[in-house]
Amino acid sequence: DTGVSQDPRHKITKRGQNVTFRCDPISEHNRLYWYRQTLGQGPEFLTYFQNEAQLEKSRLLSDRFSAERPKGSFSTLEIQRTEQGDSAMYLCASSLDPHRYEQYFGPGTRLTVT
Amino acid sequence: AQTVTQSQPEMSVQEAETVTLSCTYDTSESNYYLFWYKQPPSRQMILVIRQEAYKQQNATENRFSVNFQKAAKSFSLKISDSQLGDTAMYFCAFLDPTGNQFYFGTGTSLTVIP
Numbered sequence: 001d002t003g004v005s006q007d008p009r010h011k012i013t014k015r016g017q018n019v020t021f022r023c024d025p026i027s028e029h030n031r032l033y034w035y036r037q038t039l040g041q042g043p044e045f046l047t048y049f050q051n052e053a054q055l056e057k058s059r060l061l062s063d064r065f066s067a068e069r070p071k072g073s074f075s076t077l078e079i080q081r082t083e084q085g086d087s088a089m090y091l092c093a094s095s096l097d098p099h100r101y102e103q104y105f106g107p108g109t110r111l112t113v114t
Numbered sequence: 115a116q117t118v119t120q121s122q123p124e125m126s127v128q129e130a131e132t133v134t135l136s137c138t139y140d141t142s143e144s145n146y147y148l149f150w151y152k153q154p155p156s157r158q159m160i161l162v163i164r165q166e167a168y169k170q171q172n173a174t175e176n177r178f179s180v181n182f183q184k185a186a187k188s189f190s191l192k193i194s195d196s197q198l199g200d201t202a203m204y205f206c207a208f209l210d211p212t213g214n215q216f217y218f219g220t221g222t223s224l225t226v227i228p
Contacts (some may be wrong), residue, residue: 004158035216040117042205042218045147045160056214091159101147105159 004106006092007094008092012112013082020078021109025094032075033103034067038059043091050097082113116141116208120219128227134181135191135222137206138154143167147209148182150191153221154202162204165189196226 005024011059013019029049035043046065047057048054051072061067064082069075089110093103117140118173127133129222139148150162163174165182181190193200206219 033178033216040220042207043216044218045215049216093159095213100210101149101164102161103216104161105151107158 004089004092004094004104006027006106006109008109009107010112012109012114015082015084018078018080019082019111020076021090021093021111022074023094023106024074025092026096026104027073029094029096030033030072031095031103033093033095034070034075034077035093037089037091037108038087042090046077050075078097079111084113087111087113104113116143116210117167118206118208118217118219120206121221122222123220124223124225126227127193129196129198131196132192132194133196135193135206135224137189137191137219139187139189139206139208139217141208141210141225142213145211147213148189148218149197149207149209150178150180150189151205151207151218152200152202153205154199159205163191164200170219193204193224198226198228200224201226 007022032046034046037043049069063081067077089108091108092106096102119138146167148165151159153159163175177194179192203221205221208217
């Protein structure tokens, strides 16, 4: 097992475009989390899945953001009509019940909106 | 809502010396988890150490140990025999009892000087 992977690692897009990121968790991890990290800040929780169900969403997740985990394995995070304020590192983490507090993080996708 | 405060944006330590990173938090919960994560430059977050709030004994992991003061809501990290590879951003994090959401501090950038 190679750990949590994320694709792409870097994305540069123009304001107004849509972008989609992918996260592949550690296999058999049933919980998957998305975080956003801006420069000089710690990660901020966006949303989490237990298997394919999205159980919690932060108020940071505006209606331009949508996340899916269709088969309880990989997840995608889509941002529509990107804004410059969306520029950040988007981190994915996974964990396995009952040790859900042991979250393993991926390398992140760095998004730059120009 | 939970908050995590790291009041030391930057710190440095001589190789082989000991350094302590501070963290305070605010919560009304009685049972929770606390963590220190390490984020090396351009690399992914790595769990350094965790502490369960119901445990009075301070956690230790090799050169890393914590000083957990539940009443004071303080959770400091001590790194002994500092090594060059310890250079990284260190984040203190709080996990609520549901295990669903992390709250991170703003981080402390630690530089180990040879």
